[in-house]
Amino acid sequence: MSSTTNDIPASSSLRPILYVIKIGGNIIDNADKLENFLEQYASFNKSRTGVHSILIHGGGKLATSLAGQLNIQQQLVDGRRVTDAETLKIVTMVYAGYINKNIVSKLQAYGLNALGLSGADGNVLLAHKRGADSTLGTKGVDYGFVGDLDKVNTSLLATLVKDSFSPVIAPITHDGHGQLLNTNADTIAQEIATAMSSQFDVTLVYTFEKKGVLTDAENDSTLIQKITPGFYKELKNRNIVFAGMIPKLDNAFSALGSGVSKVMIGKAEELYQLLNGETGTSIIPQ
Amino acid sequence: MSSTTNDIPASSSLRPILYVIKIGGNIIDNADKLENFLEQYASFNKSRTGVHSILIHGGGKLATSLAGQLNIQQQLVDGRRVTDAETLKIVTMVYAGYINKNIVSKLQAYGLNALGLSGADGNVLLAHKRGADSTLGTKGVDYGFVGDLDKVNTSLLATLVKDSFSPVIAPITHDGHGQLLNTNADTIAQEIATAMSSQFDVTLVYTFEKKGVLTDAENDSTLIQKITPGFYKELKNRNIVFAGMIPKLDNAFSALGSGVSKVMIGKAEELYQLLNGETGTSIIPQ
Numbered sequence: 001m002s003s004t005t006n007d008i009p010a011s012s013s014l015r016p017i018l019y020v021i022k023i024g025g026n027i028i029d030n031a032d033k034l035e036n037f038l039e040q041y042a043s044f045n046k047s048r049t050g051v052h053s054i055l056i057h058g059g060g061k062l063a064t065s066l067a068g069q070l071n072i073q074q075q076l077v078d079g080r081r082v083t084d085a086e087t088l089k090i091v092t093m094v095y096a097g098y099i100n101k102n103i104v105s106k107l108q109a110y111g112l113n114a115l116g117l118s119g120a121d122g123n124v125l126l127a128h129k130r131g132a133d134s135t136l137g138t139k140g141v142d143y144g145f146v147g148d149l150d151k152v153n154t155s156l157l158a159t160l161v162k163d164s165f166s167p168v169i170a171p172i173t174h175d176g177h178g179q180l181l182n183t184n185a186d187t188i189a190q191e192i193a194t195a196m197s198s199q200f201d202v203t204l205v206y207t208f209e210k211k212g213v214l215t216d217a218e219n220d221s222t223l224i225q226k227i228t229p230g231f232y233k234e235l236k237n238r239n240i241v242f243a244g245m246i247p248k249l250d251n252a253f254s255a256l257g258s259g260v261s262k263v264m265i266g267k268a269e270e271l272y273q274l275l276n277g278e279t280g281t282s283i284i285p286q
Numbered sequence: 287m288s289s290t291t292n293d294i295p296a297s298s299s300l301r302p303i304l305y306v307i308k309i310g311g312n313i314i315d316n317a318d319k320l321e322n323f324l325e326q327y328a329s330f331n332k333s334r335t336g337v338h339s340i341l342i343h344g345g346g347k348l349a350t351s352l353a354g355q356l357n358i359q360q361q362l363v364d365g366r367r368v369t370d371a372e373t374l375k376i377v378t379m380v381y382a383g384y385i386n387k388n389i390v391s392k393l394q395a396y397g398l399n400a401l402g403l404s405g406a407d408g409n410v411l412l413a414h415k416r417g418a419d420s421t422l423g424t425k426g427v428d429y430g431f432v433g434d435l436d437k438v439n440t441s442l443l444a445t446l447v448k449d450s451f452s453p454v455i456a457p458i459t460h461d462g463h464g465q466l467l468n469t470n471a472d473t474i475a476q477e478i479a480t481a482m483s484s485q486f487d488v489t490l491v492y493t494f495e496k497k498g499v500l501t502d503a504e505n506d507s508t509l510i511q512k513i514t515p516g517f518y519k520e521l522k523n524r525n526i527v528f529a530g531m532i533p534k535l536d537n538a539f540s541a542l543g544s545g546v547s548k549v550m551i552g553k554a555e556e557l558y559q560l561l562n563g564e565t566g567t568s569i570i571p572q
Contacts, residue, residue, distance in 0.1 A: 069355075069356055070355055070356070089384060092383050092384050092387050092388075093379035093380060093383040093384045094379060094383070095383070096382075096383045096386075096387045097378050097379040097380065097381070097382045097383020097384065097386075097387075098375060098378050098379045098383065100382075100383075101378050101382045101383075101404045101406055101407075101458060101466055102378075102466065104404070104406045104407055104460075105406040105460040105464050105465065105466050106464045108406055108409055108460060108462060108464070109462065109463050109464035113408060113409060114406070114407070114408075115403075115407045115408040116404070116406070116407050117401075118387045118390070118402070120387055120390045120391040120394055120400070120402070121387075121390055121400070121401045121402050122399060122400075122401045122451060123394055123399060165408060172387060174390075174391040174394060176394060176395060177395050178391050178392045178394070178395035179391065180387055180388065180391050
């Protein structure tokens with residue numbers, strides 16, 4: 001088809017708005033903080049018509065403590081946890097069962113029509129076992145039943161949010177051949193945000209225990225309000241951002257480079273203000 | 287509107303066909319039997335266009351063994367298990383997490399678009415805590431976090447099956463106020479079948495380890511192929527049906543009296559033949 005001068009340019013503002021929100025593990029471990037977060041999450045969603053949200057939750061410490069109680073040894077390879085068959089069973093129970101269903105029932109109580117999903121449900125998150133491809137195999141590291149994402153079922157997620165459901169996603173994926181896999185929740189959030197940006201104007205939000213990106217991790221008053229790629233480079237060169245934040249920020253800029261409009265990082269307990277842009281750190285393309 | 291002689295009578299055959307299938311706990315405990323059942327379930331669903339199914343699973347022994355490993359005492363009141371807070375946590379993990387997601391991922395591998403749900407997801411099964419109403423309270427028996435069903439969200443289930451999803455339901459419900467509850471899977475199957483019969487021509491199917499209703503529980507050749515209400519009365523009067531079957535048959539006749547077209551009871555390993563009416567016991571209204 002030929003373009004005419006009357007064509008409306010493809011602007012992000014023409015697409016419906018979607019927030020992809022990750023809630024961190026340490027909030028999940030604290031019943032009061034979790035309840036408070038969920039109340040704000042429901043309240044924000046109900047206050048905005050035409051604004052959609054997807055919630056991704058991490059695991060918290062329950063899986064580790066349950067493994068300890070059951071005397072399941074946690075193996076580490078290069079400092080990273082290996083998901084053996086017994087550990088997979090536990091994370092499936094804890095993440096897709098206990099945590100997911102508790103979040104869903106609380107959101108239902110706050111009047112939001114939440115619907116919990118693991119990656120197998122409706123084939124929403126298809127992954128492959130890390131190391132199953134030959135390139136990773138040569139490294140000789142076997143992380144067990146850990147999955148790297150291949151495909152987000154954007155069609156199902158778009159249908160759900162447009163039908164006023166609030167999807168709540170557990171960090172368990174599947175390989176399409178009957179194998180469940182353990183996948184990092186931060187990565188799932190980033191991949192969902194990126195995939196959904198073809199249809200939605202997506203803001204990716206990482207919530208955790210801190211105010212946002214801080215120049216001093218122990219001091220909330222050192223919050224950086226805005227980070228552009230140029231400023232990020234400068235912060236890294238000057239060793240100003242503490243190391244723990246770097247994977248999150250790399251994730252954020254990767255998402256921005258792949259269609260996501262904005263990334264926000266901030267305190268779970270201040271979700272409402274964070275989503276309204278009144279607090280936290282905004283990661284923007286320029 | 288006035289009725290005319292040209293009106294087509296409300297016949298069950300005009301409604302789309304729905305199978306509500308319960309898979310028993312002892313099949314779930316056996317990986318090979320479960321795999322075999324799920325393969326047949328997927329195969330039956332894919333072979334019939336316009337035929338829909340909902341799968342309800344029970345719990346199996348995993349929850350009990352996990353409770354044992356974690357030294358959680360199982361309390362009994364009048365011979366029935368009490369669901370205390372710790373037990374609720376375990377059944378939520380095992381039923382809505384481990385069992386549900388494993389069934390879903392296996393069905394996905396067999397090409398069926400399965401989607402697992404607890405009662406909280408999409409508010410599909412709303413219940414109240416048993417004893418929360420005064421009539422039961424007077425009995426003085428507290429079964430803990432056990433839920434009696436109030437409402438099946440037929441609209442969500444109908445939408446899902448018409449959109450070619452295969453719902454897989456875990457026997458965990460919620461009360462709409464943030465409380466998850468443990469609910470009997472046989473009862474959930476019966477209530478879903480009954481509720482869905484306003485829109486679908488429903489066959490309720492109970493699968494377990496036996497061929498169907500037997501006059502001698504230990505002898506598969508004593509299968510009763512058809513049971514009508516009159517015949518059931520006769521069987522009970524003559525003490526021919528073994529006691530363990532009576533709650534299932536009472537459930538079956540209750541469902542038949544409330545709109546369900548047919549109830550079938552048979553062996554999980556013979557699901558395909560059972561659904562084709564080649565084996566098992568059919569419970570019919572007359």
